[in-house]
Amino acid sequence: MQLRSSTVQATKRSASAESEKEKPAKRAKTDKKVAGKKTGKQAKAKAKAETKVVKTKKEHTSKAEPKKEAKQTPGELEIGDAIPEDVxxxxxxxxxxxxxxxxxxxxxxxxxxxxxxxxxxxxxxxxxxxxxxxxxxxxxxxxxxxxxxxxxxxxxxxxxxxxxxxxxxxxxxxxxxxxxxxxxxxxxxxxxxxxxxxxxxxxxxxxxxxxxxxxxxxxxxxxxxxxxx
Structure with a gap:
């Protein structure tokens, strides 16, 4: 009876030890998933930030462009022109x-x-x-x-x-x-x-x-x- 009892206890200890070994492995997998999610979110945030920078640069460039000259009216008098006779x-x-x-x-x-x-x-x-x-x-x-x-x-x-x-x-x-x-x-x-x-x-x-x-x-x-x- 004592031999069987010690054997059962040894078996329980062995199972408990194996369970303890498996826990770090599960935690590692969970940590990897969390890290993966964080990395994905960080990548998306970075992409959005880069997009905003690009838009800002485009807007800045368009503002810096020189204004177009006003269109001249056909027949408009310029310096050196004479007044039309029929006015x-x-x-x-x-x-x-x-x-x-x-x-x-x-x-x-x-x-x-x-x-x-x-x-x-x-x-x-x-x-x-x-x-x-x-x-x-x-x-x-x-x-x-x-x-x-x-x-x-x-x-x-x-x-x-x-x-x-x-x-x-x-x-x-x-x-x-x-x-x-x-x-x-x-x-x-x-x-x-x-x-x-x-x-x-x-x-x-x-x-x-x-x-x-x-x-x-x-x-x-x-x-x-x-x-x-």
Missing amino acids: VLEDQNSKQVNLLQLAKKAHILVVFVYPRASTPGCTRQAKGFRDEYDELTKKLKATVVGLSADSPKAQQKFIERQSLQYDLLCDPGRSLIATLGCKKHPKGTIRSHFIFVDGILRVKKVKVSPEVSYKGALEQVKEIVAEKK
């Missing part, structure tokens, strides 16, 4: 004005373009030319006219309200405004000013502030006059 517009009194004839008669013609009569920015621009009118016309011998898509009636009101000394031309179809290169598409007008000498375009300033328009035009006329002395 005839109405002024605030509904009187027909041939722009080329006016420019040749004036010798130096300043045309400032504004989006809409009696609006804040356009009023500042018009008043600026009003305040510089004596120096431009009497001292520098230039002629000043304003131009917009407004009707003769709207132009006349603008003149009366702001005590303007010069004529305002009407271009409701914006045909001349487009030829000058200051038509906003699909519709609208870009604030600008132009200076013609004997009917030839000498100065072209498109998209300017009201103050830059009249101050810049004055300085540019001074330069033109100084060249002829």
Whole structure:
């Protein structure tokens, strides 16, 4: 009986020892699975991070690309071009004005373009030319006219309200405004000013502030006059 008991105990000890040996092996397999899952997650996270970096680089590159130049309107006047002979517009009194004839008669013609009569920015621009009118016309011998898509009636009101000394031309179809290169598409007008000498375009300033328009035009006329002395 004692021999059998010792044999059973020895068998149990052996089985227990083998079980203990198997446990590390199972743990090792489990650890490998966990490690595999972690590695997979880390790889995915790395791939996402790389994708974000690539996108950021692409976005940065696209922002750094130079802006495309604005498309020129067909038939648009450039420096050195003459005013077309057939440009005839109405002024605030509904009187027909041939722009080329006016420019040749004036010798130096300043045309400032504004989006809409009696609006804040356009009023500042018009008043600026009003305040510089004596120096431009009497001292520098230039002629000043304003131009917009407004009707003769709207132009006349603008003149009366702001005590303007010069004529305002009407271009409701914006045909001349487009030829000058200051038509906003699909519709609208870009604030600008132009200076013609004997009917030839000498100065072209498109998209300017009201103050830059009249101050810049004055300085540019001074330069033109100084060249002829």
